[in-house]
Amino acid sequence: MPITAITGAASGIGAALSKQLRDAGHTVIGIDRAGSDVTADLSTVDGRQSAVEQVLAASNGVLDHVVLCAGLGVTAPNSGLIVAVNYFGVSELLDGLSEALSKGTNPSAVVVGSVASVQPGANELPMVEAMLSGDFEAAVASANDAANPSQAYAGSKYAVTAYVRRKVHDWAKMGVRVNVLAPGVVETPLYKASTEDPTYGEATKNFVAPLGRGSKPEEAANVIRFLLSDQASFIHGTVLFADGGMDAMIRPGKF
Known part of the structure; x- marks a missing residue:
């Protein structure tokens, strides 16, 4: 019976995936701020460390899969929180759980990124360099100095994608595969909040994939x-x- 740890397990993609995996016979260790097996605030250093410790205790130090679904969008109270959860809530948990994964059976990990990671200029934001160098305070400060939360969102999703791709040799040596899912619009509470935001709501609602709809959380979980x-x-x-074709629509000549 596989043992799978999932962040953001209380809602959205994480909740859909948790249900599917439990139905398939997995032992799921859900991680969220409330309403899950492990309660932890991934926006803080202590919260991330606590999450790692609780998961290791619950799994007896052996994991088959880890999925990082937890994330914040443009409606977060400040841009620093977006960076804290979307990047450090992924990188620090993957680092902290890598040894447990290396002991699993056919182990693998998936990070939920975003089509926003390929937004023009996202890779050039100063906060990205700070994230990839592991400088939490500088990354949060840089995000809070950014012009708008959408930059922090795109920058954090670019950085976490780059983090995963830079780890391919190290993780392969441990026998662990790691990949990134880049969804577009997923009809989650986070997306609904974005559509109701007075600043970004209209743009969010008008950003429609060629398939003409957003995906359901269950589709991303699949x-x-x-x-x-x-x-x-x-x-x-x-x-x-x-x-739904968003990346192809935006960047038809790049792949």
Whole structure:
């Protein structure tokens, strides 16, 4: 019976995935701010460390899968929180749980990124360099100095994608695959809050994929289950866009 840890397990993609995996016989260790197996605030250093410690205790130090779904969008109270959760809530948990994963059976990890990671200029934001160098305070400060929260969101999703791709050799040596799911619009509470935001609501509602709709959380969960499975046994360090055609629409000549 696989043991799978999932952040953001109380809602959205994380909740859908948790249900699917439990129904498939997995032991799921859910992580969220409330309403889950492990209660932790991933926006803080102490919260992230506590999450790692609680998951290791609950799993007896052995994990088969880790999925990082937790994330904040443009409606977060400040941009620093977006960076704290979306980047450090991924990188520090993956680092902290990597040894437990290396002891699992056909172990793999999936990070939920975003089509926003390919937004022009996201890779050039000063906060990205701070994130990738592991400087939490500088990254948060840089995000809070940014012009708008959308930059922090795109920058954090770019940085976490780059983090995963830079780890392909280290994780392969441990026998662990790691990949990124890049969704577009997913009809979650986070997306609903974005559509109601007075600043970004209209733009969010007007950003429609060629398929003409957003995806359901269950659809994103289906893709994650594939990436975790033996069917994806030679997929490693890949960014899989499950975005209804958004990336192709925005960047038809790049892939």
